[in-house]
Amino acid sequence: MVTNGGKSGVSLAAPHELNVWRFVESRASELESLHSVVSDRLDNNFRSQRNKRRRTTGHDNRVAKKKFKRRRIEVGKIDSTDDSVSKGEKKISRRVRRNIELKKNLPNGFSTSGDGTKRLRTHVWHAKRFTMKKIWGFYVPLGLHGRGRGSRALLKKLKQGVLVHDASYYGLVQLEGPEDTLMSVLSSVLVPSPSASREETSRDILAGVIFGTAMLHRSGKPSLPPIAPVTYLWQRAPTNVEGHSKDVCDGEKNNDGGPITRQLWVWIHAAAFQEAYDALDSACQGQTGTGSLARCVSREGQLAKLELMGSKVFQLLQKTLIPASRFDTQSYIESVKLSIFENGNQISSSAVVSLVVKDPRALSNEEGQIKEETASLPNHEADCVFEFGELWDASKSVKPPMEESVLCMEKHNRHNEFIRLGRKISGPQNASIDREYSRICPVLLLKHEDGEESVTRCSVILPLSWVKAFWITFMSNGAHAIGLREKQWVASEMGLPYFPSDFPDCNAYSNFMAMESDETNHKANLLPPSKRPPQVPIPPPWSCVHLTLEQRSSKTGKSYSHTDNEKIDIEKQRIFEGAIARTSCMLSEFLRNISGENLLLFPKITGQKNCLYKFMRDKEFLEPDNSVMSEVKCAETLCYVRVLLRACKEGAFEQGAVVCAPHAADVMPLTASSSESDDQRLQIPQASQKSYFKQLPSGKWELELPKDEEATDKSYRWPIGFITTGFVRGSKKATSVAFCEASLLSSLRREQWKALPLKRRKKEIYVLVRNMRSTAYRLALATIVLEQHEEDAAFI
Incomplete structure (x- = not known):
């Protein structure tokens, strides 16, 4: 007890309880005088003004409101609605039943709607703020409410903050x-x-x-x-014993x-x-x-994944992921664990970090918080591995986090104990709570390859029952939630492929595009015929690239046609016909199959020197008498590569835009620095815009060229690919993702290097891009991804 030195026996500590009535009695005269002054100013009318009653009905104690609260409490105690109906009671409303269901935090599984569609654990949080979309068997947040704008502000938050996406x-x-x-x-x-x-x-x-x-x-x-x-x-x-991983050898045996x-x-x-x-x-x-x-x-339905993107990812993780283990201060493991988030940028790409962390909702050491007992916490990394191993046991589920009501009760008791006011609120026994719930959670942290130096991408793998606890904590510490639309913007900004939009060779792409086509047609049918936009092919007609290859092969004296085994009925063919090279080895194998090792394609392979710049600056390499170069080769299956498109001067490229092969005469005036090139912009006739692609009775689209060959050479350019992810407005990079045929790109590069002066040769390839609802061709530079990276299998 703290006592006064001058007066023995008199305590200076704050009393355990305060008697408010004694304070009121001693100040009664002052309160009465203040009350008289206020009553005179209000003419003794203490009722709140009607124009100031907005959102001030929390003090309302009407009987009807008490009945409603009592009914909600009674509904919360009901385990099954069928029991209440069988007893003759009034059936609970759907809204109340849905709130009860979504607030439950079961160890495994998603809550489902009547048709079986699954809801994420963060569904209630997203449904209040985002436009939800029913897709892939889930209700997934599509994006913020509105017309799909706000990309400029989002990219700014990517550079200066943290974005989080629930990828459960x-x-x-x-x-x-x-x-x-x-x-x-x-x-x-x-x-x-x-x-x-x-x-x-x-x-x-x-x-x-x-x-x-x-x-x-x-x-x-x-x-x-x-x-x-x-x-x-x-x-x-x-x-x-030292905490280092053992070497894993093939054929290692168990004790038995x-x-x-x-x-x-x-x-x-x-x-x-x-x-x-x-x-x-x-x-x-x-x-x-x-x-x-x-x-x-x-x-x-057992494990979840939260994706973090931004420049301050590790600052956010340092605030929220607090290791629960008490490591020895002399061990090497401790130094790694304590500095993992402070030096997060030094972690290698594709690294996997296993942690056992405290409940992110746990209080800090402020307000005299009592330290947690360490008996239940692991003392060494070997104990952490045991906790981490629970994630890998499919038959054993991790205990869910503590209920919010229990945490609030503990917080209230600690606050009262700190200020020495009031008594503790009684609740469930701690022993019974600890058996059902847990205060620590095993997580896995995956660090993805950084697309940019200033942007970090990480994934947090954790039990599904812990998603709400981490999600609310991330939001409280400054993270910004994003949906599918914003996630695709981030992928385009970082130059990464986005599934399924940038994977046209997968069946998921065909299903996704079919759904997009149905939604577009449904919205168009709701408008009057005079206001409907011109119909465009969704998905793009990839089969028309075969015609381009056939046309270029005919110029070299070679005929391109399918054999009997290769002929495919257009009515029954898939959306995408061909193969996509996503590794340098696949592209090299394609070149070997068509005997095109000398084509101007330079896949990046480890241990081999890239000869792109060597050939680009060689004066004698493209001489007419040089027979080293190969002409366009035709393979049984077309090979596409992913390219990044950047507009040379102006233009915003949309999803589904057609990428065309320019003539040598098209590149020279359009790359000139004078403003005269604006008057020479290449366009197709306005009348033929709707007939450029023709829809067959089966619903498929095909390329339809005019019968006049002179008009075709003058205003039409042959397609070599299509854009799958369009330009993101507000981005300083202004890049789009497209897939183009590899041999056609090589042919264009050869033509342009021969036509352009040596100093104006580029590693990029000039192409023309035309949006489906536009008549103008825009000049763009195409960068082949496999010439910059060895693999293109990463995705976001």
């Missing part, structure tokens, strides 16, 4: 089995194969230190289109002599989850000659 709609498949069997499964379905990576990278992936990205295919059917891009990671290898069972995660987008799961399950069952079989388990 991604599905998870867990593979279990011997290590060699799992490697055989991955090699049969993933491109690029994990075994094809460099030895150091392959060893780190196998040890669980980093994760990998690849395209998922059907096992044993490489000719079929791919399914989807996936992210895969192995469970962290066991650690030794059997092979060690490893576990592997494969994250898949919801648009292709079922198709991908069937492919992985079929690949596991096909490994019959390897001894022990691999097992494929669906973990959908």
